[in-house]
Structures are given as C-alpha cells and as structure tokens.
Amino acid sequence: MADLVVVGSVALDTVSTPFGKVSEALGGSATYFSYAASFFAPVHVVGAVGEDFPRDHLDLLQRRGVDMEALEVRPGKKTFRWTGEYGFDLNEARTLETQLNVFAEFRPSLSPRHRAAPFLFLANIDPDLQREVRRQMTNPVLTALDTMNFWIEGKRESLLGALREVDVLLINDAEARMLARQPNLVKAARAIVELGPRVVVIKRGEYGALMVTGKDFFFAPAYPLENVFDPTGAGDTFAGGFMGYLAQRGLTDPASVRKAMIFGAVMASFTVEDFSLERLKRLSPADIEERYAAFRTMVNVEP
Amino acid sequence: MADLVVVGSVALDTVSTPFGKVSEALGGSATYFSYAASFFAPVHVVGAVGEDFPRDHLDLLQRRGVDMEALEVRPGKKTFRWTGEYGFDLNEARTLETQLNVFAEFRPSLSPRHRAAPFLFLANIDPDLQREVRRQMTNPVLTALDTMNFWIEGKRESLLGALREVDVLLINDAEARMLARQPNLVKAARAIVELGPRVVVIKRGEYGALMVTGKDFFFAPAYPLENVFDPTGAGDTFAGGFMGYLAQRGLTDPASVRKAMIFGAVMASFTVEDFSLERLKRLSPADIEERYAAFRTMVNVEP
Numbered sequence: 161m162a163d164l165v166v167v168g169s170v171a172l173d174t175v176s177t178p179f180g181k182v183s184e185a186l187g188g189s190a191t192y193f194s195y196a197a198s199f200f201a202p203v204h205v206v207g208a209v210g211e212d213f214p215r216d217h218l219d220l221l222q223r224r225g226v227d228m229e230a231l232e233v234r235p236g237k238k239t240f241r242w243t244g245e246y247g248f249d250l251n252e253a254r255t256l257e258t259q260l261n262v263f264a265e266f267r268p269s270l271s272p273r274h275r276a277a278p279f280l281f282l283a284n285i286d287p288d289l290q291r292e293v294r295r296q297m298t299n300p301v302l303t304a305l306d307t308m309n310f311w312i313e314g315k316r317e318s319l320l321g322a323l324r325e326v327d328v329l330l331i332n333d334a335e336a337r338m339l340a341r342q343p344n345l346v347k348a349a350r351a352i353v354e355l356g357p358r359v360v361v362i363k364r365g366e367y368g369a370l371m372v373t374g375k376d377f378f379f380a381p382a383y384p385l386e387n388v389f390d391p392t393g394a395g396d397t398f399a400g401g402f403m404g405y406l407a408q409r410g411l412t413d414p415a416s417v418r419k420a421m422i423f424g425a426v427m428a429s430f431t432v433e434d435f436s437l438e439r440l441k442r443l444s445p446a447d448i449e450e451r452y453a454a455f456r457t458m459v460n461v462e463p
Numbered sequence: 464m465a466d467l468v469v470v471g472s473v474a475l476d477t478v479s480t481p482f483g484k485v486s487e488a489l490g491g492s493a494t495y496f497s498y499a500a501s502f503f504a505p506v507h508v509v510g511a512v513g514e515d516f517p518r519d520h521l522d523l524l525q526r527r528g529v530d531m532e533a534l535e536v537r538p539g540k541k542t543f544r545w546t547g548e549y550g551f552d553l554n555e556a557r558t559l560e561t562q563l564n565v566f567a568e569f570r571p572s573l574s575p576r577h578r579a580a581p582f583l584f585l586a587n588i589d590p591d592l593q594r595e596v597r598r599q600m601t602n603p604v605l606t607a608l609d610t611m612n613f614w615i616e617g618k619r620e621s622l623l624g625a626l627r628e629v630d631v632l633l634i635n636d637a638e639a640r641m642l643a644r645q646p647n648l649v650k651a652a653r654a655i656v657e658l659g660p661r662v663v664v665i666k667r668g669e670y671g672a673l674m675v676t677g678k679d680f681f682f683a684p685a686y687p688l689e690n691v692f693d694p695t696g697a698g699d700t701f702a703g704g705f706m707g708y709l710a711q712r713g714l715t716d717p718a719s720v721r722k723a724m725i726f727g728a729v730m731a732s733f734t735v736e737d738f739s740l741e742r743l744k745r746l747s748p749a750d751i752e753e754r755y756a757a758f759r760t761m762v763n764v765e766p
Contacts, residue, residue, distance in 0.1 A: 248646065343551065344689055344690070344691075345687065346687045346688060346689045347689050364670070367667070367670040367671075368670075368671075368682075368684075370684075370687060372687070376760075376766065377687050377757075377760075377761045378761060378762070378766070379671075379684040379761050379762055381671075381673075381682040381684070384648065384649045384673060384675070384680050385649060386647055386649045386650050387647070388647075414766045415764060415765050415766060418763075418764040418765075418766060419764050422764065454680075456764075457679075457680075458680045458681060458682050459681070459682055459762035460721075461718060461721040461722050461725065461759075462718050462721075463679065463681070463717045463718060463721060
C-alpha cells in the first residue's frame, strides 16, 4: 500500500434537493475523497479549516485512519462554506453561495513525508494552489486533478499549466467540452490528452464515467439506484475510490486503472444514497466488495 | 438460425440535424430493423407502402435477403412519411409532420409461414395493430415490442393489453417513466416488468442502454463516436441487432440476451454515423465483429 495525499476543501455544506435539506453538514472535496480512499490506502489531507469546524467531524475522519497532520485549524477564522441546491435533474447543482473564508488565504506547505507520497490528488481548488502542491512533491508516481467551470473560465492559463504536470484529469462532461472548446465529447477528451494528462476520466453523473486515453475507451456505468438523495460529493468520492484503489495496489497499469474506475463508481454510488457522508458512515468493506461484484455482473455478458 | 418477423413502418423520412438534411430518404422502423437484422438471421417484413415507394429502396432490402412477400404495395396510395428535426441535443427528435397515408388503413394478415416464426418484433405502431399481429402468431419463442409517447398517452389501455403478451419491451427512458408514471428509472423499469414483459430494455441514446429484469441489470454502453450525424432509426437498428442475434442463435437464455444487447448497441452505433441507411449500406460483417470486440474491450477490466 502506498501513501496518498489529497489537497482540497474541508467544508460545511448547506444543500437542498427535492428530497430534503441539510444545513452546515460535513462536506468538501478533500473530505469526501479521503473518507472514500480510507477504505483502500493510507490517506493524508492537506487543507485548512476555521476554529468553528466541529470537533466531531475531525473525529469522524480520524476514526477512518485519515491523517490530518496537514489540516491546519486556523484560530479566529471561519471554515469554507458552500450552499447549493438541486432540482429533479440531480445531474446539475446550482450554487447559491460560496464563502471561501479560511480557504482564501490558504497556502499549503507540505512536510517531507507528504512530499514523498507516490499518489497525489489535486481536488477542485484554485489551479495556482494545485500547482504549488504539485511543485512541492518529490516525484509522484501518479497525480490526478479535478477542476470545474469556474477555473476553466477564470484561470485558464494557470489550469493549462497544472494540466501539463498531471497524469489523470477527472472532469464532468460539460466541463470537458468547455475546457477543450469542442462540443463532441470524444474529440474533447482526445484534445485534453494533448494538453498533458494521459488519462481523461469524464464523469457523467447517473450515466456513468468514460475513460479516454490516447486510443482506448473504458466505460464504468453508474449503479442503477432506486433512491438517489443528494449527488453532492459524488465526483470526489469517485476520485477517492479511484485513487484509493491505485494507491492500495501501488500500480498504474491499464488493468489497474480500469478496476480503479469501477471502484470509483462503486464509492460514488453509495454517496448519493444519502446526504453528506451519511451513507459512507454506514459503509463496510463487505458492502464495497458486494457492489463491486454487482458492477462487474452489470457489464459481464456471462451473468 | 430461426425466422424473425417484424411488423412496422416502411417510410420516407425528411430529417434535418445541425449537420445536414435529407428529403424523402428511406426510413421507417421496419426498414432499419430488417436491414440490421439481416446481418444475423432471415427476416420477414410485414407492412405496407404506397405505389410511390421507390423501387430502388425495395431492391436495397432485397439484396440483403430481406423477405418482403408480406410488404403490400398498395396501388393509388401514398407511402408513410415522417418529417423531423434535431438540435444539438441529438437525444431528442422533434416531429414536424407525420403523414400516415397507406399506414392509416393497414390491416396485417400473415401467411402460415410468417405465423409460425419463432421470433417476432412489433415495431412502434398502433398497439391495436401490434396485438392483431401477435394474435395471428402460432407460438413465438420471443416477442419484443417498441412503443412511444404518442401511444402511451393516446392508447394506454390497448398498449397495456399488448404488453401482457410480449417478452421484451424496448423503450426510451422518458417513455419508460411516462408508461410507469414513476420518475425513478429503476422503479419504472421494475413496474413495467409487473405489466408483462420479463425484460425491459431502456434506450438512453448516447448514454447506452440498460436492461432490467426481475432482479438483474445489464448495461450496454453507447460507442463513443467522434461524429454523430443523425440518430433517426438508432432505436430500431438496436432492436434489429438485438432480435437478429437472438434469432441467429435461436436462444433466449440470459447470456444470449446480454450479447444481443451488445449487438444492438453495435448496430445502432453505425446507423447514427450517417443519414438514413447510408452507413448500414457500407457495412460488412467484419465491421460488426470489429466493433463488437471494441464494445467488449470498453467494459472489460482486462484491456
């Protein structure tokens, strides 16, 4: 098992969907990522919270063995907050408010141990910060990056710089089209491969995820669920399962990357079944194995 | 190889997409279906055209070995015509005009040979006609049915009657929700299984197709294409590959049905690459095998 470092947000989310609402619930890209990845490999969070961040939330991650030595708790500051809502089309979140708070002045500085980690996930934050973290790493075996429309539009040059330094880009379909300035998804993914990452993973919500490399495709369906409550964190949980599995195996060969896609889809399928990390909190390794088997059956022509 | 009968439309389509336009091109559900199925098994078309139907189109189907003994050419009548358009979201067709013409008074009467066929496809037509054909069949091994919002809304009772007499329903996702009156797709599919068909195949355009049985799921992705020109006929071509493969094997066991889903997706992936049947006309059995292998690779964790 190899060490896995994630830099991203640890946040308090207020989310409403047609099925309910939560206020100031545990959220953030690094939170979902690290919780999911903790089922697979030792994971280290780089980030910052304010002094208002509930102790219970830190305990929750610590009980999963997540290392939070590099999660700064800043006195006198407030935690990052996101408020969003979903309509019946759960594929699209509407952001109502973002309070960067402590994250606005966050400047990561990694310890020698973190710098030496072979697996790195740059969650969806300012590409300047993503590059700063990447630069501090000694020689990672595999670096993956997530981003969003806000940075594609607002910090394109910095993002392009970050992309040249990563192996895998995880991105949703609309953002892939926006980044590549190309409406066809396959052409968009191939154009992105030219920008740096050798693997592009396109997340399509309830329609699954498509991986595009130079010439290959791999498709991981989404699990057909009878009840989807809240898609918040699904993409970060996917990344957690994906990177967690690769770090666990210490491998980056094509077969391992394909299996990692399935584990990503498996973990995301749990997250959306409840608000915040509620479903993940009830999760056992046996649940993960069982759903992985169900995913395999779902695409296997020999049932 | 077992005989396969299809009842449906043989039509002249006028279609515009963001990529071009065709006028009075060969179309119709039975046309796409039979052309695709002809690569797998002996297929027999039950339908009607007017005396204006171009001889070339009949020759085209005949060269593929499609039996058109039961395709009535009605003197003094006009062929069924459909005019539609697509925007950049190619998943949704907008019907501009439908002229039933000869189809309005079509009353199928099957020959003894057709009645004895073991495989039957009831393409998207009036459910009264679908039932009329089903009733004439001796004892089919497998009957599949396609339908659309127009019949779900306008002839619900007759459609429910038809569903009780079929094994497989092929339907798109919005129509599955409409038929079951249930927004969640998995619940909708399971509700439809209670209505009669033991297998429900939900077509989701560029997102692939999902098969739901009592407890199982099977997922066939759509092939990621760099150029999609016209989705007209994709669903009927899918059905042609699906039913054609089953008729070729003469089997209806779960593994064969799963392989049939992939052959359906393979055939549909060709149809959308050009207008009308243009891509299918250039198709060789080797092309089909090659793309089938590509589909398998696309979901196989051992690349």
